[in-house]
Structure formats: C-alpha cells, structure tokens
Amino acid sequence: MYLHFLIAEIVKMGVSIYEQTVAVNIETGPPCKVETKQGHQVTARDVIVCSHFPFYDNRFYYSRMYPERSYLLAVEAEKPFPEGMYINIDDPKRSLRKTVSNGKELVLIGGENHKTGEGEDTVNHYKALAAFADETVAAKKVCYHWSAQDYTTLDKLPYIGKMKASDEHIYVAAGYRKWGMTSGIAAARLLSDCILEQDNPYQSLYAPSRFAADPDIKKFYYCE
Ligand SMILES: Cc1cc2nc3c(=O)[nH]c(=O)nc-3n(C[C@H](O)[C@H](O)[C@H](O)COP(=O)(O)OP(=O)(O)OC[C@H]3O[C@@H](n4cnc5c(N)ncnc54)[C@H](O)[C@@H]3O)c2cc1C
Structure with a gap:
C-alpha cells in the first residue's frame, strides 16, 4: 500500500519509472548513460547503483563484499x-515477527546464516528453525520456507556514496549486512544530500572509497 502511494507521488513529480529493465553498464557522463540489457539507454545527470550487488563495478566491489x-x-x-x-x-x-497472508496470521522465523557456499545441507537449516518454532510458538504447520542472501563489506559498514572518489555522478548503496530495510533509509537521505550538494555528517563514515590497510587488507585477498 505504502509503495503504491510512494510511486503515485513520485510520478506526480514528473519522474519516469522503467519496470522490467535490467541495467548492465554505465557510460560515464555527464550526462551518464545507463545501458540496458534490452539495448536501450537511460540518460541522467546522476545514477545510483542500488541493485543489491552493484551491476556496474569500477572499484573492486566483487572483492570487498561477501554474501551470507x-x-x-x-x-x-x-x-x-x-x-x-x-x-x-x-x-x-x-x-521473529508476524505477517498476514491470505487472511491468516503467520509467524516469520529467520536465522541460520552462513557464508554462501559454506553451509551444511540446506535441509538441516530448515529443521533447526522448525525445532525453534515448535519450542517458541508451538508451530502447527510450516506454510512456507525460503532463503536469501545479503552482502557484508570488509569493515561491516555499508558502502554508501560515490562509487569511486573520482566519479562525480555515479553513486552506490550496497553491503547492508542484512540491515538494508533500515540502512536503506540512511542511504536515501545521504545520497539525496550528495546529489543536492548538501553536507551530511555521515558522508565519510559510509564513503565507499574508505580503506584501512589494517585490518581490511587481510580480508581483501580471501574475503573472509
Ligand atoms: C528474510 C529477511 C529478513 C530481513 N529482515 C530485515 C530487517 O528486519 N531489518 C533490516 O534492516 N533488514 C532486513 N533484511 C535485509 C534487507 O532486506 C536487505 O538488506 C535489503 O533488502 C537489501 O537492499 P538492497 O536495496 O541492497 O537490495 P534489494 O532489496 O535486493 O533490491 C535490489 C533491487 O535491484 C533490482 N536489480 C538487481 N539487479 C538489477 C539490474 N541489473 N538492473 C535493474 N535492477 C536490478 C532487483 O530486482 C531489486 O528490486 C532482511 C532480509 C531477509 C532476506
């Protein structure tokens, strides 16, 4: 419901939304040109890459984040x-939290995280959660189960800001370490201040160009 409201407000302000459009590359600007898989271009002064893992990587994001x-x-x-x-x-x-699906109240129970590719048999993770569900809320029935992954950065703080210090108009927001529903709001505020050229006290804290040789360098090579 909130999403529909937000979309209606954005469209009223003259913003165009392109759905079912996969971005594959950026031609730096200004203006920047986002190339799509379908062979089209979207032109903009500023581009924010917020595709979970950046679809455009010009600063080693692949070796500075790992999935869990x-x-x-x-x-x-x-x-x-x-x-x-x-x-x-x-x-x-x-x-734990609850939700309503088809008029039925369901309890959502999450956990059992591990580095992607390093876990034991997937079934064991669901069994462990089911045992916890029995113990905690007396589960009658498991209606759905699924898994997802999220990225963590070298120092565990998200990368929010200029994709590369020298990129004037390309920004990134990634590496939320499973806290993207809250940190995404911080990212929206910080990035709108960057684009509007307003100071924001969190700019250096989240700057994607930060790198502390100790201890980051150890993790950089094998992404522990
Ligand atoms: C079960 C579960 C519970 C969670 N609970 C919490 C919680 O309580 N609190 C909290 O803060 N966080 C929570 N999280 C984490 C949070 O959901 C994530 O950190 C957050 O969704 C990541 O946001 P994102 O914008 O980076 O990526 P996403 O939410 O994955 O959004 C990325 C979007 O980009 C689109 N996209 C990808 N590639 C392209 C491309 N090439 N071109 C165009 N579009 C593209 C995708 O379709 C998607 O819509 C939870 C996650 C899970 C799985």
Whole structure:
C-alpha cells in the first residue's frame, strides 16, 4: 500500500519509472548513460547503483563484499504472537515477527546464516528453525520456507556514496549486512544530500572509497 502511494507521488513529480529493465553498464557522463540489457539507454545527470550487488563495478566491489545466506520459515502458530519484531543477542541468531497472508496470521522465523557456499545441507537449516518454532510458538504447520542472501563489506559498514572518489555522478548503496530495510533509509537521505550538494555528517563514515590497510587488507585477498 505504502509503495503504491510512494510511486503515485513520485510520478506526480514528473519522474519516469522503467519496470522490467535490467541495467548492465554505465557510460560515464555527464550526462551518464545507463545501458540496458534490452539495448536501450537511460540518460541522467546522476545514477545510483542500488541493485543489491552493484551491476556496474569500477572499484573492486566483487572483492570487498561477501554474501551470507540466511533462512526463513512462515508458520501457523498455536501460541498468540505479540506485536513487534524480535532478534536475540545470543547465537544461534533468531528473528521473529508476524505477517498476514491470505487472511491468516503467520509467524516469520529467520536465522541460520552462513557464508554462501559454506553451509551444511540446506535441509538441516530448515529443521533447526522448525525445532525453534515448535519450542517458541508451538508451530502447527510450516506454510512456507525460503532463503536469501545479503552482502557484508570488509569493515561491516555499508558502502554508501560515490562509487569511486573520482566519479562525480555515479553513486552506490550496497553491503547492508542484512540491515538494508533500515540502512536503506540512511542511504536515501545521504545520497539525496550528495546529489543536492548538501553536507551530511555521515558522508565519510559510509564513503565507499574508505580503506584501512589494517585490518581490511587481510580480508581483501580471501574475503573472509
Ligand atoms: C528474510 C529477511 C529478513 C530481513 N529482515 C530485515 C530487517 O528486519 N531489518 C533490516 O534492516 N533488514 C532486513 N533484511 C535485509 C534487507 O532486506 C536487505 O538488506 C535489503 O533488502 C537489501 O537492499 P538492497 O536495496 O541492497 O537490495 P534489494 O532489496 O535486493 O533490491 C535490489 C533491487 O535491484 C533490482 N536489480 C538487481 N539487479 C538489477 C539490474 N541489473 N538492473 C535493474 N535492477 C536490478 C532487483 O530486482 C531489486 O528490486 C532482511 C532480509 C531477509 C532476506
């Protein structure tokens, strides 16, 4: 609902939205030209690359971020679930929240993260979450299960800002380490200030060009 409202407001302001359009490259500008897989070009003064993993990489993003996979169950629960979202501070990590699907209340239980490609048998991760669901909310039925991945940077803070220090009009927002729903808002504010040439106190903190030789260099080579 909120998304529809947001889209309507953006369109009212004269913004064009291109759906089903895969960006594959950027010709630097100004103006910048985003090349699409379908062979078209979108021209803009400023481009923000926010495609989870950057579709355009001119500064070694592939070796400065690594993916982690995590798993999720949506269960029908016997115990009533309170309002709010929960995450524990201990290991193994578990997060809980509820949602409504086809008029039915479901509890979402997430966790079991590991570096992509390094986990044990996938089935074991779902079993571990199901055992936790039984114990915590008395799960009647597992309705859905799925997994997803998110990227982590060398120092665990997202890269938000100029893609490369010398790129005047190409920006990136990536590496949220599974906190993109919240950090994405910080990215939107920071990047709009960058484009409007306004100061923002978080600019250097998130600058993608930051690199501390110690300890980043150790991780750079084998992306631990
Ligand atoms: C189960 C689960 C629970 C989570 N819970 C939380 C939470 O409680 N709090 C929180 O802060 N975070 C949470 N996260 C993490 C959060 O969802 C992610 O960090 C965030 O979605 C990443 O945002 P993103 O914009 O980088 O990528 P995405 O959300 O993946 O968006 C990228 C978009 O770019 C599009 N795209 C990709 N490539 C191209 C291309 N070449 N051309 C055009 N478009 C392209 C994709 O279609 C997609 O729409 C959760 C994640 C999962 C999986």
